[in-house]
Amino acid sequence: MAVLSSWLATVCWNEASQRLPSTLAEQFIDFETLAALAYAYLLRGTWPDALTLGGIALLVTGVVAALRVRPQPVEPAARE
Numbered sequence: 123m124a125v126l127s128s129w130l131a132t133v134c135w136n137e138a139s140q141r142l143p144s145t146l147a148e149q150f151i152d153f154e155t156l157a158a159l160a161y162a163y164l165l166r167g168t169w170p171d172a173l174t175l176g177g178i179a180l181l182v183t184g185v186v187a188a189l190r191v192r193p194q195p196v197e198p199a200a201r202e
Contacts, residue, residue: 152185 139147156178163170170178 149185149188152181156181 138150142150159170159174159178
């Protein structure tokens with residue numbers, strides 16, 4: 123069951139990452155990490171320590187900062 127689930131997840135990830143812009147796909151990797159952390163600490167029934175909470179805050183801050191960046195259109199070169 124685990125091998126089949128892992129294989130199916132890999133196929134889905136490959137399909138999704140080919141259809142999304144690379145900047146959006148990279149944010150999914152970050153949120154996958156956050157979901158894994160949340161699940162692990164929920165399963166343990168504990169809260170993360172201060173260092174882990176700091177890392178989570180930095181990860182979320184990086185994603186929010188990346189979302190705020192807008193690509194600038196490239197102006198065509200002026201002909202002389």
